[in-house]
Amino acid sequence: MASIELRSVSKAYDGGVHAVRDIDLSIADGEFMIFLGPSGCGKSTTLRMIAGLETATAGDILIGGERVNDLDPAKRDISIVFQNYALFPHMSVRKNLSFGLRLKGTPRAEIERRIGHVSKMMGIDELLDRRPSQLSGGQRQRVALGRALVREPQAFLLDEPLSNLDAKLRAVMRTELIKLHQRLGTTMVHVTHDQVEAMTMGERICIMKDGEVVQVGAPLEVYTNPADTFVAGFLATPSMNLMPARLEADGDGLAIHLAAGTIAVPEPFRAAYAPYAGQAIIAGMRPEDFHEKPAEAGPFGQLVETTIETVEALGPETILTLSQPGGTAFAARVSAAGTSRAGDKIRLTYDAGKLHLFDPRTTKRIARPLSV
């Protein structure tokens, strides 16, 4: 097992595409790290540089504290699982699993033992004599994972391994991967563009955009304190409402003027936000911080009155789209039992203790004491 460290790593492809820019990241030994970001943001490139399949144009890559920039992928002792599995089509499942071990000259008895162990663990022991073409998508996925496992490498790199599976199987494999990590304790880096996967699986999430790391942190930390409007808008569905507003002095305090009305800034945040008084800001409000019962909204609850535009009943919860005359509509997530219908007036209480303000010029979050 080993830690992975990236120091000012950049990658420019031949065509001049700057896929990754100046990434600094430390992945601890045994950690489950997620790379999350939209397609094309450089997740795969970063992973491939760690694996050695791509050379970094600048910076240092360290595995287990050792600089590996010039080390052949074969010598890095890591496993990578690709999105399309990359099973060797001309070999049986057994041969696929044993490929790396045979290259290393592992004794046959030991290979047999490990294949037996891993194939049972992955539930593929019945499939050992089949060719990859005779397997279903889910089975191929297990074989690909199994092939990564038998070598007992320093770290696992997984490049969107679940994205070719149907929704149900994906949920199953998600749990299995988490369990696998708990059992093995090996460092894992898992790439995904699916924020649900990221929130549920990782110990930490590294959110990337346009080849840069935007924010690194535990899922809840990133969720409650997004670094900028990109992260705020990327995590969770429906995502955080980002509403253009003005911050104005209001007697002793501060108030946010939205198209729909004003929201007083809670006292603990005032000092942090005061320098922005009189300026345009972006108010970030999560749909789940709107409550039907004022008591649920905490000490900083503030009444919001508006009209319902649409109602999306999802079963356990309901998503309301609320109109904001003169501004964009925003979403609120409320309990299921409501009898609300489109066109109804509604009174919700917003928990202003969860409010975030973003600077519209930099899109960065304006620092304030952590959520109360």
Place this chain on the structure above:
Amino acid sequence: MRIKPATLLRHGILIAFSAAILLPLLWVLRVSLTDKLTAYKIPPEIGHLSFDNFIEVFTRFDFSLWFANSFGIALATTAISLPAATMMAYAAARYRTGGAPLLVTVLASQMLPPIVLVLPLFLLVTTMVPIGGRAAITLAHVAVNLPFMAWMMVSFFEGETKQLEEAARAEGATRWQAFRLITVPVAMPGILAAGLLGFILSWNEFLYALILSTSKSQTLSVGLASMETQAGVNIAPLAAATLLGLAPVLILLPFLQKYLIKGLSLGALK
């Protein structure tokens, strides 16, 4: 059941084209089975059928020698150029080796009239091996076939095999091991297709074989041509010899087609 006019038209066109392709072959078949006098009759007559011409090809002409020469040269050409072309194609697909411009140049060289290359090739070959031998012809065929085969195989090494190779390398294989254990076996249908095509090209080649051969090293195509001139045109035995010479190609073609389709489905066309 009524047949639609469109269907009728389509089949009419197809039949016409098939006939245009098949008729010369059928003509040759007829000529090869008739005696020398009937052979020239127009409109064609079948007359008395016999295999005399096929026997005469072996008794009066050096058909077996030509056949053996052609076979040996085609086999040697393929054996030499296929491994080399495989590695060249791999290098072109993986490394910075001139990229698309190089490949276009290779293709362009194939479009030159063969006669343009005769003199330079003659000079080059004679500096390396004795003129007139089978080795000389083989060498010329290698020189012409190798770039073409390499060009053809480049696309087989793009796409799927690239990722498989990366997987192999992450599993601990060196570049060479990944090439030998993964890429070559996976691309084998494409490689075989290129090999078969190289064999057929060498088998059919006429010009270089004519320039570089003596009567001992004549290939089939050169031998067939010589039948036309020695004592007038021996049209009936010539037809028989042509059919015999065609046989290996006809046997190989279905395999070529099968491997070519498999090979192409590996590469960029997938």
